[in-house]
Amino acid sequence: MDKQNPVQEIVSQPYKYGFVTEIETEKIEKGLNEDVIRLISKKKKEPEFLLNFRLKAFNQWLKMKEPNWAELGYPQINYQDIIYYAAPKASEKKESLNEVDPKLLETFEKLGIPLSEQKRLTNVAVDAVFDSVSIATTYKEKLAEHGVIFCSISEAVNEYPEIIEKYIGTVVPINDNFFASLNSAVFSDGSFVYVPKGVNCPMDLSSYFRINSGDTGQFERTLIIAEEASQVSYLEGCTAPMFDTNTLHAAVVELVALEEASIKYSTVQNWYSGNEDGVGGIYNFVTKRGQCRGKKSKISWSQVETGSAITWKYPSCVLQGEESIGEFYSVALTNNHQKADTGTKMIHVGAKSRSTIVSKGISAGQSANSYRGLVQMGPKAYGARNYSQCDSMLIGDKASANTYPYIRSQQPQSSIEHEASTCRISEEQLFYLQSRGIGFEEAISMMVSGFCRDVFNQLPMEFAAEADKLLALKLEGSVG
Amino acid sequence: MINKDSKLILEITDLHARIEDQAILQGVNLRIKAGEIHAIMGRNGSGKSTLSKIIAGHPAYTVTSGEIKYKGENLMNMEPENRSRVGIFLGFQYPVEIPGVSNLEFLRVATNARRQELGEEELDTFDFEDLVQKRLELVQMDPAFLNRSVNEGFSGGEKKRNEILQMALLEPSLSILDETDSGLDIDALRIVAAGINQLAKPNTATLLITHYQRLLNEITPDFVHVMASGRILRTGGSELALDLEKDGYEWVEKINKDKEKV
């Protein structure tokens, strides 16, 4: 850490979620082969179609090459040195929370996600995922009254196999990319949401992902289906303990919005990012994509990315429906040796589809923060419009900010506008605020949060508080 | 100047129009004769700017029913450029900036298109420059603006003068001036108003669209119409504008609500 730079110090706060829960865990042997996949599938008592899906994906994966185009420069991952399934012992889903291991409840409470009925968050239903399995989902009954299904994907596979079979792998095909194929072969758990026709989901849905074991890969899979004219807002949060080894997290998220449906997907990602010297931390290689299949459907991604050693993530929208809408609002804060390569793809297929991209990157320390995006107007995207804005803020002179906006248009009756800027916190600005009696730290915090305001405004109320807390965590502390 | 025997220039009958799915005009009726100056007043969103654009033929608006006649001829299927050539002029509220297109050349091409329609000879570059120099005096505009791109980097006042310059060159029969006073300081307002007054002739008609009284202190209208919710609610003489200035638009809206109740 650069002691010369007080701004630098303020953004370098210790990671507060780095504890490990001592709990007996059932793990399978390290390594990956067909038998391991059959074992995972058997442990999860999956129907045959899913086993076949996994095996097909595995065979694809064997033929694929690990990508290197993002210039992320990480040491080679030994895929045979990873445990592909870990679960707290006796992880059978409990009928009531009273039967869940208190240590687990305690863990989530410590993370700020109380699950017990007395303490649970009002107005947010939570699915808590610990390593490879979902341990509890709150408010299930209340949601069921409205016909909304919210449960772990493992449960859904057994209870609603026809929906899973119909949609899984249709947004992110099993051969989409190296990590998506790997996920399709070995995914452990994740969340499933189904909102029936015309239903406005009565509360926000939230999943909380916790990686606890150091040598276990996390491969969650999320599938959200919003039927015609339905609405849902979904939030996810992520943390992991501090280990000096790197843990692989390769998730797949698929969203399907039918006619006039709207899905809002928000992420606060705070996986362990490694120490000051860049040792340890999560490799976060995630494939997130939504399809606006129906007319006037809408998918909105908002994300606050502060953790992970390496992030490689491009939540995207395929705008098939006429007048469909795609949105991407992102704040990515990197520090120390973190590398974030994130952005979005807006693929305009349908006429009069619209998309908005607002990306704010803040790089400090020796970190590298890249925006990489694609806006594509297909030949039928008559009257489609895109607006993108990508701003970078650099803190200290060793961090880097890169912008790679790919723009491709094949439709003259469409318009694309892209703007980008780079700035830093200027001494004059700081001085101005300080001369009005605002403390140094607070001034920095104010400016960073002002810089991110456009994105924070997009987060759901319940989550905005969490994001604030998270940024505050990174920004608060003593001035050296 | 009201003259009962003069020719009818513009006749709008029960005009309804919308943009995309939104209805904006809901039955406008208006008759303007040669020699007359009319003013339409109303709040933002009352439909007055839309009306001006529809008369000029803006493609974004769809006329759903009713008609607009200009000198007895139905305008509905006429392209915007032909409307200009037959003598309809719209002075824009926000004249667009067109980078790279020379102002002088633009003015010349436009003027010649009008002259051709009138059966007059086209002007070559030199003759045209002479004509422009004369017209520039009317709006007291710096000739340097001729060599810049159309409206690019012009101040609000310069843009409006450029509009009046175009009006002086095209010599329209019907001039519609949309919020010509907005963004002008008092000196610029006087210059622009003097230009409009000079260009108003017994055989031309003028339609001013404005929000405030101040333009009407400089140009006295023969008729004032008050517009709200896409309709003309009241018509009177120039004193109506003074009432509006004094009492605001609220009483107009009250009338409107009462009408809706009925």
Add this chain to the structure above:
Amino acid sequence: MTDSNQWLDSLPAPNGILESVQRRGREALTQTKAPNNSFENWRLTDIRKLENLLTLPVYKKENSIENDFPLKVVRPPSDGIRLILNHNSDPLERVNLPKGLSSLTKLELEQNLGRTNAKCLFQEEWPVALNYASASNLLALKVTGKAPPIELILSSNPNQFNPTRVIFVLEENAELDLLEIAMGSEESAHSHLIEIHLSQESKVQHGMIAIGKKDSHLLCNIAIQQDIRSEYSLTCVQTGWSLARLEPHVVQVNGNAKTNIKGLQLSKKDQQLTTNTQIRFDGPDGMIEQLQKSAATDKSQCIFNGVIEVPRIAQRSNASQLSRNLLLSKKARIDTKPELRIIADDVRCAHGATVSQLKEDELFYLRSRGISSAKAADLLLKGFYQEILSLLPVEADRWDVLNTLLDS
């Protein structure tokens, strides 16, 4: 996948002043892989067209270039000199260089040949290797003080691969006004490489007009090295090539220099025109202002990649880049990729890109003044082009580029 081996075999044995360069280029070509779409820099290139380009032989043809070229029509610049460059003969034969211009001495040539290329990281580039391998003549000039304007005609013969190479070295405080004219012949390929070294406080106004014909190809690499307080302005216009790649790379070796790049490309029929620019600040306080315009009609494609690199040392750099694109037909394509790589924290960088067709409100404004929609579109296009054309050196007027662009 292009195969350069056959083309290499057709080359005459290395000889002349560039013999060692030819050897190096040929060596590089046998060792490096020919471009294909999996290379980031070539991901959109029509590889089939590149292959066509390599079927054209480099051989000495005796006919003089006047036959193919409208030089008789366009008179030479009144107050400057016209030089004609082809790879057969010495461009300075029978030319009396005016004050301010001199040939590079053997020693100066040794010191400078390829130096700016290396700075601009062109050494590894495939089109540069092609030029190295085949060019047998070069124009190498030193500029002292204020030199008269130079018009450089880059000639190309039909049915032939035409390599040309140029070096300019500007001494301190020198000033140069350079207009390059490349007119492609039918079924030809032109490989052009120019290096310009700007010493402290020197100034260059560089115009490049590149107009192709049916089945003509252009690979043009422009390497610029700027010392402190120098100013370099490039205005380039290209149209009419079946395939063209214009690649200006600029390095401000110690920062604190000014760079201005304005580009215009208009593609028609099934043409594919590319501009790849790369600007790097190797010192603080540098400035770059860039505007790249593209217009694509018919089934054609315009591509722009613009990289701006601001390493840690380049504090207080000021960079702005704008890419404006017009997509004028349903089957045309526009691809644009601005790219900022920034490490220094105290910098001002902004970039923007727009892709659209002609603006409806602008068209309406013109039509509401009696101008027909076809004429209004023409006026707007003219305005779109003129913003760049007006920045070409004054002497460029004689070439009447605007009408070439408007004739479609």
